[in-house]
Amino acid sequence: MSSHWILAVLEILWVFGIGLWIVLEKRSPASTLAWVFGMAFLPIIGFVVYLLLGPRRIERKRKKYLTARTLRGDEVALRHLPAVSSDVIRQVRLAAASGAPLHVATELQIFQDGPQLFAAMDQAIDAARHHVHLEYYIWEPDNLGRELRDRLIERARAGIEVRLLVDALGSPRADRKFFEELVKAGGEVAFFNPPRFYLPSFRFLNFRTHRKIVVVDGAVAFSGGMNVSVTHTSGSSGEVAWRDTHLRLAGPAVWGLQMAFLDDWQFAAHCSPQGAAYFPCLAVGEGPNTYVQVVASGPDRSTYPIHELVVSAISAADERVWIISPYLVPDESLLTALKTAGHRGVDVQILVPCHGDSGLVTAAMRSFFDEMLESGVKLFEYLPGMHHAKTLIVDDELAIVGTANLDNRSFRLNFEVVVAIHGGVRTEELALSFENDLKKARPITMESRSALPFPRRLAEASARLFAPVL
Numbered sequence: 001m002s003s004h005w006i007l008a009v010l011e012i013l014w015v016f017g018i019g020l021w022i023v024l025e026k027r028s029p030a031s032t033l034a035w036v037f038g039m040a041f042l043p044i045i046g047f048v049v050y051l052l053l054g055p056r057r058i059e060r061k062r063k064k065y066l067t068a069r070t071l072r073g074d075e076v077a078l079r080h081l082p083a084v085s086s087d088v089i090r091q092v093r094l095a096a097a098s099g100a101p102l103h104v105a106t107e108l109q110i111f112q113d114g115p116q117l118f119a120a121m122d123q124a125i126d127a128a129r130h131h132v133h134l135e136y137y138i139w140e141p142d143n144l145g146r147e148l149r150d151r152l153i154e155r156a157r158a159g160i161e162v163r164l165l166v167d168a169l170g171s172p173r174a175d176r177k178f179f180e181e182l183v184k185a186g187g188e189v190a191f192f193n194p195p196r197f198y199l200p201s202f203r204f205l206n207f208r209t210h211r212k213i214v215v216v217d218g219a220v221a222f223s224g225g226m227n228v229s230v231t232h233t234s235g236s237s238g239e240v241a242w243r244d245t246h247l248r249l250a251g252p253a254v255w256g257l258q259m260a261f262l263d264d265w266q267f268a269a270h271c272s273p274q275g276a277a278y279f280p281c282l283a284v285g286e287g288p289n290t291y292v293q294v295v296a297s298g299p300d301r302s303t304y305p306i307h308e309l310v311v312s313a314i315s316a317a318d319e320r321v322w323i324i325s326p327y328l329v330p331d332e333s334l335l336t337a338l339k340t341a342g343h344r345g346v347d348v349q350i351l352v353p354c355h356g357d358s359g360l361v362t363a364a365m366r367s368f369f370d371e372m373l374e375s376g377v378k379l380f381e382y383l384p385g386m387h388h389a390k391t392l393i394v395d396d397e398l399a400i401v402g403t404a405n406l407d408n409r410s411f412r413l414n415f416e417v418v419v420a421i422h423g424g425v426r427t428e429e430l431a432l433s434f435e436n437d438l439k440k441a442r443p444i445t446m447e448s449r450s451a452l453p454f455p456r457r458l459a460e461a462s463a464r465l466f467a468p469v470l
Contacts, residue, residue, distance in 0.1 A: 087316045087395075087397065088397045090312070090316065091316070091420070091422075092293065094308060094309060094312055095305065098297075098301075098303065098309075099305075100293040100294055100295040100296070100305065100420075101256070101293065102293055102422075103251070103252045103253040103256065103292060103293065103294070104251050104253060104284045104291060104292075105249045105250065105252075105290040105291075105292050106250050106251030106252075106282070106284060107249065108250075108253075108421070108426055109247070109248040110245065110247060110401075110426065110429055111224070111226075111245070111246040111248065112243065112244065112245050112389075114232030114241055114242075114244070115233055117246050117248075118144065118148070118232075120222075121214055121222055122148075124214070124220050124248075125151055125152070125155060125214075126151070128155060128160050129217055130160065130161060130217050130277050131161035131162070131216075131217060131218075131273075131278070132152065132155060132160060132161070132163070132214070133163050133216075133258070133261045133262075133265070134162075134163070134164045134165070134214050135165040135209060135211050135212070135213040135260075135261050135265075136165075136166050136167070136170075136228050137167045137170040137208065137403075138227035138228065138229055139170075139227070140171070140173065140227075140228060140230065141173050141174050142229065142230045144228060144229065144233060145228050149178070149179065149181075149182060152164065152182055152187060153182050153187070154185075156186040156187040157185045161188075162185075162186070162188065163189075163190075163265060163273075164179065164189045164190070165190050165261070165264055165265055165268055165269075166189075167191070167208050167210070168191040168193060169193075169194075169195065169208055170208060170209075170210070170227075176189070176191075188269065190265065190269040192208070192264065192267075193207055193208065193209075193268070206409075206413040206414070207299055207413070207414070208413075208415070209264055209414070209415045210416050211223070211261075211264070211296075212225070212227060212246075212403055213417065215257055215258045217277075217280070218255070218258055218277065218279055218280045219250060219251075219254060220248070220249070220250050221249045221250075221253075221254040222247065223246070223247055223249075223402065223403070223419060224244065224245055224246030224389075224401055224402065224403070225244040225245055225388050225402075226244045226388075231386075232244055232388075240385035242385060242386045242388045243382065243385065243386070243388065243389060243437070244387075244389050245324075245389035245390070245401055245433075246401075249292070249419070251289070252284065253290075253294065255279055255294075256293070256294025257417065258279065259294075260296045260417050264415065288425075290421060290426055291421075291422045291424075292420060292421050292422065293420045294417060294418075294419055295309055295402075295417065295418050295419075295420055296416070297416050297417075297418075298415035298416065299413055299414070299415075300415075304411050304412055306402075306404050306410070306416055307333075307334070309400070309418075309420065310334065310400065310406065311333050311334055311337045313392065313400070314334075314338060314341055314392075315341070316394070317341055317394045318346065319347060319395045320347040320349075320394070320395060321338070321346055321347070321348045321349070321393070321394055322347075322349050322391075322392070322393040322434050323351070323393075324350075324352075324387060324389045324390065324391045324392075324434065324437070325351075325352060325389075325390055325405055326352065326353050326386065326388050326405065327358070327361050327406065327409075327410075328352055328405070328406045328407065329361065329406070329408065330368060330406060330407075331411070331467075334406060335368060335371075338350075338375070339372060339377065341377075342372070342377045347378075348377045348378065349377075349378045349434075349438075350372070350377060350379050350380070351380045351381075351387065351434070351437055351441055352379070352380070352381060353382050353385075353387040353388075354381040354382055354383050354441075354442075355385075355386070356386070357386060360463050361407075361463075363460045363463035363464075364460070364463040364464050364466060364467050366460050367461055367463060369444060370446070373444070373445070373449065378443065380438055380441040380443055380444065381442055381443075381444060382437060382440060383441060383442060384440050387437070390403065390404055390406075390418075393430055396423070396428070397422065397427065398420065398421070398423075398427065399420075399426065399427040399430045400418050400420050401419050401421065401430070402416065402417055402418025403417055404416035404417075404418050407467075408467065
């Protein structure tokens with residue numbers, strides 16, 4: 001038998017064996033076929049890429065990550081919603097089924113300005129009596145990052161437990177040396193899933209914590225779209241500050257964010273603090289409480305709770321679906337939900353930044369605009385600068401604010417957390433803010449889309465091919 005035949009037989013056996021391995025992963029048909037063809041035509045490179053980015057890598061990490069939940073052992077009671085529509089009840093049950101109990105927020109404050117948010121965070125940290133937990137995707141060692149680090153150093157020296165978790169790829173400049181004084185003061189610092197070696201292009205690797213969480217004494221918490229970076233403060237580098245949305249919560253609703261942090265801390269630091277002080281008994285008064293659910297999602301799960309909640313809520317909308325997202329690269333189910341809502345006459349309005357911070361993602365996002373416009377969806381571009389908020393408003397009954405973008409990376413590849421707000425004045429507050437943002441935006445029309453030159457349309461269509469990993 002000639003060497004050519006031997007090579008051909010070996011290649012057939014390779015494709016058959018690797019194909020069988022990937023098929024048994026039971027991923028989507030498109031994903032499965034893409035990996036099989038990649039392995040067939042680029043066997044060595046494809047195999048290495050699969051180990052780095054493929055589902056097997058996530059599955060191994062998921063098994064390790066799940067041990068954090070079994071070690072934690074804390075559960076919280078399910079609260080009861082007042083009389084609301086059946087649509088809201090369905091969304092509550094859906095989120096609860098993913099491990100997001102319904103809780104009361106005795107206080108819920110919305111921030112859309114960086115300086116006000118960080119001032120409120122400073123005040124909460126200064127008032128800490130037991131612990132301060134922080135988790136961030138991006139922590140820049142700029143003026144803001146240094147000031148917050150130094151504040152944590154002071155609290156650690158005062159005997160407060162300080163635990164800080166940053167993503168190893170999202171915060172490459174905030175290294176161990178940057179946090180050295182915090183550790184010396186008694187604080188604890190951990191880095192989420194560090195790679196064996198680092199390249200700038202590795203920021204697209206999977207399994208990142210994209211969460212932004214601050215928990216103080218288990219009683220007050222912050223979460224939303226703002227990282228620790230001067231891009232969120234006015235006048236940074238002479239540029240317009242990023243527009244964003246962040247929440248401050250108080251009351252039992254904080255427990256969901258605390259659990260998300262402790263799960264991630266267990267995974268990164270291989271230890272888990274124990275005791276009632278992390279889940280204190282918090283009084284719920286008769287005042288104007290807000291009912292919320294903290295929904296966490298990531299590649300450690302067999303389902304994708306944030307994706308399910310978003311698609312279900314849009315599908316159940318009767319009057320309006322208002323969305324702000326800097327990275328809107330929908331999969332088939334989300335795209336179908338948006339288009340179907342538009343066909344049903346629901347007021348679907350989507351606000352995206354005019355100029356995003358990623359050319360590839362922006363091009364992929366715009367490749368979906370034509371079919372959404374044809375279905376009655378209204379699209380707008382925010383003009384003043386980068387709009388980084390991730391918010392969804394459905395009718396008058398549900399608002400979602402958090403860290404998750406509307407793309408496959410947030411839904412399936414990274415760890416995210418959102419707060420679902422059920423009814424109340426906060427939903428209307430977010431709606432009013434949306435209307436104010438539209439005053440600073442321009443509509444995207446079929447006419448403007450038709451006028452795009454061929455190279456631009458080709459670039460968008462080509463970028464769309466990368467949608468599953470963006």
